[in-house]
Amino acid sequence: MTPAERPLSPHLQIYRPQLTSVLSITHRGTGLALGIGAVFFVWWLSGAAWSAACFAAAQAFWGSWLGKLLLLGWTFSLFYHLLNGVRHLLWDIGFGFDLRSTYRTGWMVVVFSVLLTLFAFGGGLYAWGSP
Amino acid sequence: MSATAVRHWRAQRISALALIPLVLWLVESLLTHLGEDRAQVQAWLGQPIPAVLAAALIAVTFFHLALGVRVVLEDYVQTPGRLAAALIANRVACWALGLIALAAVATLAFGF
Numbered sequence: 493m494t495p496a497e498r499p500l501s502p503h504l505q506i507y508r509p510q511l512t513s514v515l516s517i518t519h520r521g522t523g524l525a526l527g528i529g530a531v532f533f534v535w536w537l538s539g540a541a542w543s544a545a546c547f548a549a550a551q552a553f554w555g556s557w558l559g560k561l562l563l564l565g566w567t568f569s570l571f572y573h574l575l576n577g578v579r580h581l582l583w584d585i586g587f588g589f590d591l592r593s594t595y596r597t598g599w600m601v602v603v604f605s606v607l608l609t610l611f612a613f614g615g616g617l618y619a620w621g622s623p
Numbered sequence: 624m625s626a627t628a629v630r631h632w633r634a635q636r637i638s639a640l641a642l643i644p645l646v647l648w649l650v651e652s653l654l655t656h657l658g659e660d661r662a663q664v665q666a667w668l669g670q671p672i673p674a675v676l677a678a679a680l681i682a683v684t685f686f687h688l689a690l691g692v693r694v695v696l697e698d699y700v701q702t703p704g705r706l707a708a709a710l711i712a713n714r715v716a717c718w719a720l721g722l723i724a725l726a727a728v729a730t731l732a733f734g735f
Binding site (some may be wrong): 530593 | 658660
């Protein structure tokens with residue numbers, strides 16, 4: 493039996509991206525990125541506990557440009573997932589669920605994640621003495 | 624299934640709440656200690672309060688991560704067999720990483 497020619501539901505790429513959907517998928521993306529970051533964190537911690545060579549390798553990695561780029565991405569991911577997570581928790585208790593508030597808190601999450609990232613990453617570079 | 628879903632939902636939120644203060648502590652800690660040498664990091668996690676906070680952060684983080692990755696897998700892995708394998712791999716990986724990290728903190732805290 494051949495399937496009937498039914499209209500397909502509109503696919504994701506049909507829609508113009510909206511702030512709400514972009515922020516939603518970014519929450520997932522940053523969550524997964526932080527999971528990968530946690531693996532590197534365990535590497536560094538294991539080195540501190542058991543192996544000087546492993547610790548030195550982790551330190552050298554943070555110092556490299558790739559390591560710093562990843563740290564920048566993880567810093568943003570952390571602040572974004574934290575702030576947007578609080579936004580989700582507020583929705584769960586019934587706050588800010590109307591469209592206007594959803595957009596306003598959405599933009600707040602974007603702006604504050606960027607600001608906190610610049611602040612913390614700048615502070616980190618200054619604290620580690622490697623500008 | 625619904626009881627499982629409700630438990631998952633609640634566990635995700637409770638762990639998220641617990642992570643708010645723990646993650647702020649992590650940011651402060653990494654700003655201070657990520658650039659330090661090994662002896663300094665060992666001395667830092669050799670103290671009781673940082674060791675306890677690190678252990679709590681590790682336990683809650685990998686618990687929250689396992690819940691989150693599970694939802695992503697359930698959404699995107701369409702073959703039932705593959706999904707079952709992926710869900711097991713997720714649990715095993717999160718448990719293994721969490722236990723390794725906890726063992727590392729215990730080593731530093733008790734100086735094994």
